[in-house]
Amino acid sequence: MSKASLDNKKIATRMIHAGAEPDPSTGAIMTPIFQTSTYVQSAPGQHKGYEYARSQNPTRAALETALAVIENGKFGLAFSSGVAATDTVIKLLVPGDEVIAANDMYGGTYRLFTKVYEKFGIKFIYVDTTNPENVTKALTEKSKLIWIETPTNPLMNITDIEAIAAISKKAGTILCVDNTFASPYLQNPLDLGADIVMHSSTKYLGGHSDVIQGALIMNDEGLKDQLYFIQKSCGAVPGPFDCFLVLRGIKTLHVRMKAHCENGIVIANYLRNHPKVEKVFWCGFEDHHNHEIAKKQMRGFGGMLSFTLKDSSIEAATKVLSSTKLFSLAESLGGVESLINHPASMTHASIPREERIKNGLSDGLIRLSIGIEDAEDLVEDLKQAIG
Numbered sequence: 001m002s003k004a005s006l007d008n009k010k011i012a013t014r015m016i017h018a019g020a021e022p023d024p025s026t027g028a029i030m031t032p033i034f035q036t037s038t039y040v041q042s043a044p045g046q047h048k049g050y051e052y053a054r055s056q057n058p059t060r061a062a063l064e065t066a067l068a069v070i071e072n073g074k075f076g077l078a079f080s081s082g083v084a085a086t087d088t089v090i091k092l093l094v095p096g097d098e099v100i101a102a103n104d105m106y107g108g109t110y111r112l113f114t115k116v117y118e119k120f121g122i123k124f125i126y127v128d129t130t131n132p133e134n135v136t137k138a139l140t141e142k143s144k145l146i147w148i149e150t151p152t153n154p155l156m157n158i159t160d161i162e163a164i165a166a167i168s169k170k171a172g173t174i175l176c177v178d179n180t181f182a183s184p185y186l187q188n189p190l191d192l193g194a195d196i197v198m199h200s201s202t203k204y205l206g207g208h209s210d211v212i213q214g215a216l217i218m219n220d221e222g223l224k225d226q227l228y229f230i231q232k233s234c235g236a237v238p239g240p241f242d243c244f245l246v247l248r249g250i251k252t253l254h255v256r257m258k259a260h261c262e263n264g265i266v267i268a269n270y271l272r273n274h275p276k277v278e279k280v281f282w283c284g285f286e287d288h289h290n291h292e293i294a295k296k297q298m299r300g301f302g303g304m305l306s307f308t309l310k311d312s313s314i315e316a317a318t319k320v321l322s323s324t325k326l327f328s329l330a331e332s333l334g335g336v337e338s339l340i341n342h343p344a345s346m347t348h349a350s351i352p353r354e355e356r357i358k359n360g361l362s363d364g365l366i367r368l369s370i371g372i373e374d375a376e377d378l379v380e381d382l383k384q385a386i387g
Contacts, residue, residue, distance in 0.1 A: 006069050011185065012254045019066030019247060031062040033244045055232045059240035063247050070184040070250060071197050073217040075224040077231055078243060082180065082200025083108050084236035085214030087116075089145070089176050089196060091230045095121030097144040102129045102159065103359050104152040106178070106200075107348035115350070130290055132163040139171050149178040150187075151294070154306045154343045154367040155360055156281040158290035161297055165193025174223075180204070180334070185257040187298045190219055196227075203334025207249040207256050213238050256336060259372035260303030266375040267368065267382070271307050276386050281306040303370040304333060306343070308362060309386070317342065317364040323385035326378060333369035338378055341367040 006014050023032050034057055039050040050056045060078050067076030079085040086109055093099070101113065103126040113124045127134040129148050146168050150159040161177060168175035176196040177189035183204040189197045199205055201213035218224055231237060238246075268282040283294040284301030294301065309316050320340075321329055327340040331347055341347060344363045348356060353363075370378065 014069055015185070015254045016251050018069035018250060019062040019064075020251075021062070031059055031244065031247055033240045034058045035240055053240075054235050054237055057237075057240050057243070059243045059247075060238065063243040066247060066250055067199075067215050067217050070253070071179075071190055071217040072188045073190050073197065074219045075217065075221065077216045077224070077227055078201070078238050078246070079214035079216070079231065080236045080238050080242075081212050082198065082202060082214035083112060085198050085200075085216050086112060086178075087236065088216065088227055088230045088234070089147075089174075089198065090117050090122065091234070092174070092226060093117075093122050093144055096123075096142060098123045098125060098140060098142040099145045099147055100125050100127060100129075100135055100138045100143060100173075101147040102149055102152060102157075103127055104155045104157050104361070105147075105149050106153045106180075107343070107350045109147075109149075109178070110348075111350035128157075129159040129164060130157050132160060132167060135164055135167050139167075139173075143171060143173050146173050146175045147178070148175070149181070150297075151181045151283050151302065151304065153181060153304075154281070154341075154348065154365065156181075156283050156288075156305060158283050158288070158294045160290070160293045161187075161189050161192040161194060168195070169193065181304050182298055182302060183253060183257055183334075185253050186261075186300050186302055190217065192297055195220065195223065201246050201249075202332065204253065204257065204260075205249055205334075206246050207253065207335060208245075209332065209335035209337065211242050211245040211249075213242050213246050256372055257300070257302075260370060261300040263370045263372065263375045263378060264301060264303040264305065267370050267378060268305050270379050270382065271305075274382075274386060276310055278308045278310045278312070304368070305370070306365050306367045308364050308366070312362065312364045314363050317366055320366060320385045324381050325384075326373060326381040327368065327385075333367075335369070336372050338371035338373060338381075339369040341369070343367050 037053045041047040063078050064076040101124050125138045127138050148159045174195045177194045178198045180200045180203050197217045199215040201215045271277050272280045282305040327338045330339050
């Protein structure tokens with residue numbers, strides 16, 4: 001169905017039909033994998049909308065349409081990874097520009113900011129964005145971009161997107177929201193005033209731990225044109241088969257996210273009541289710092305959470321991390337299978353320890369990506385691992 005015809009449809013219908021048009025040559029209901037590097041032209045400059053596969057590909061075009069539909073945006077761009085998508089946003093800036101960024105974020109984003117772009121003269125200012133006043137205080141005449149995650153990775157902090165968007169618009173900056181943890185099923189930052197939404201499509205959009213990809217979605221055509229120019233010029237584009245896999249994943253996103261959320265509730269409450277668990281970081285608890293904001297801007301609380309043990313030693317955490325049988329010890333998140341992760345040595349190892357500790361990320365923190373297995377089996381696995 002065309003993008004316009006899906007505008008008033010419910011979320012499940014949008015997920016299934018976004019970007020999907022029967023192939024005109026065969027009637028194939030699934031978007032074909034256009035495995036080609038170039039396209040024949042009838043005369044110089046005369047073609048069917050496609051010239052070279054780095055610039056355009058029909059499978060990718062279908063995915064980019066789908067990305068726009070599910071995020072309630074006008075334009076979508078697909079990239080070879082979430083980091084490549086983030087990299088493209090930062091390339092909008094010039095030396096001397098400043099970025100206000102959340103102090104709790106994915107380690108790969110922090111690494112890109114500090115190890116790659118700081119040496120090109122871009123300044124990154126890290127603040128606790130859960131308090132909008134911190135963002136206001138950090139603004140200067142050089143501020144050009146505000147970068148937030150909500151919920152954050154891995155401490156599940158919640159930032160009020162609408163409040164930050166109001167600050168950003170008043171200051172004339174771009175607001176980019178990393179929506180990976182929530183997915184478009186649970187949260188749509190463009191509706192709340194964000195300028196750009198970023199996804200690591202590797203996670204919930206793909207949903208099966210078999211593809212690396214990223215995405216940007218926006219409403220402003222001028223901003224889209226700038227980002228597309230960078231995408232085309234720098235070449236961090238996904239292949240057509242990867243686009244096919246994410247398109248397929250989007251079709252079941254609503255079903256999977258319901259199951260992730262249902263299991264998340266069970267696991268979060270089990271851990272909170274466990275005598276050996278010190279704290280559970282999950283925005284679904286009513287006493288979570290910004291629970292009311294989460295309720296306002298999200299349609300559920302997802303399948304991501306972190307926790308610490310009362311025995312805060314790295315040895316105690318390692319025992320749990322090495323003892324699970326259904327939760328696999330691995331990087332990444334958002335797949336149908338449950339994963340367990342140690343941020344301090346894995347996903348967030350690139351952040352200096354003193355910075356991690358200052359922001360509340362302890363050496364003993366354990367992160368869970370809760371899959372869609374039977375919740376009772378997952379509880380039993382954690383029970384035997386924690387002891």
